[in-house]
């Protein structure tokens with residue numbers, strides 16, 4: 035398994051190197067093309083080294099694409115599995131803001147966070163020296179009964195909803211408002227257009243500990259064609 039993973043990373047790096055070389059030769063519009071912007075760096079500013087550039091591409095793809103895709107997939111499945119909540123959203127589309135927050139809490143796309151202690155600390159009786167690696171379980175915190183009444187209930191009107199799907203502190207997700215906006219737009223429009231979408235077979239989970247989502251969500255939709 036590790037070998038397969040390492041080989042995939044190597045292939046991906048090789049793919050990115052070709053892409054970066056092409057973009058260096060033919061720059062795009064830096065206002066629209068993230069890769070061009072990263073290559074050019076800020077005017078009069080510090081430029082990224084080749085290694086930093088490659089790893090920023092990988093980081094952005096993971097941080098940005100997969101989490102938001104999973105927010106949408108997880109949300110559509112959760113709504114389908116809770117028809118009362120789906121009906122509520124269809125009747126009251128303005129609930130979409132709290133609905134997205136509840137999807138983020140109930141099915142957090144990123145289940146784990148990492149920290150390293152910078153000094154010796156004691157948390158609830160557990161002593162940790164400086165340099166301790168800690169894995170935080172965002173998914174569990176988001177179902178903490180001390181914070182969320184009836185945490186296993188999927189309630190798209192839940193308020194307050196102080197989830198930590200985007201973590202907390204100075205490294206809190208830099209793209210959280212973009213992700214929220216994308217989630218609101220896609221789920222609202224999809225529901226408005228295909229209110230009766232049906233899952234055709236049970237969706238299969240991706241099976242990874244950190245990223246929570248589905249490999250695919252097979253669904254059927256009814257398209258209404260009206261003649262004018």
Ligand code: HEM
Nearest residue numbers: 097098101102105143144199200201205206207208209213
């Ligand atoms: C549902 C979608 C998303 C979820 C659940 C999510 C979640 C997270 C989490 C948990 C972190 C770690 C924060 C920490 O360790 O304190 C993070 C960091 C980050 N995310 Fe997101 N993210 C999402 C979408 C995005 C998008 C759309 C972008 C970019 C357009 C993005 C860019 C970043 C960046 C740059 C960081 C690193 C911030 C830093 O270290 O200062 N994320 N995200």
